[in-house]
Amino acid sequence: MKQINDVTEISCNIIIGSKLFWSDRGGSGVIPAKISSCDMDGSAISNILTNNMAGVQHIALDILERKIYWADTSAGAVRSS
Secondary structure, three states, X not given: OOOOOOEEEEEEEOOOOOEEEXXXXXXXXXXXXXXXXXXXXXXXXXXXXXOOOOOEEEEEEEOOOOEEEEEEOOOOEEEEO
16 A cells, blocks of 8 residues: 655646646654656556655656656755656
């Protein structure tokens, strides 16, 4: 079972693949911070990014370039993948 702890942002991609994306700040050192996705019906949950995500907040999708951008509040930076 996938654990969701502290969701900070949700973004939808209905053009390519009909996916829902969200950032999760994790918590208590037990649940890691991450960016995840699922199908629009809530199935097929997948962790997209999990490494060095401690300050993840606010995500944006660039559908044409197939990129995810997020604010890394712990580093004061905007990151992409």
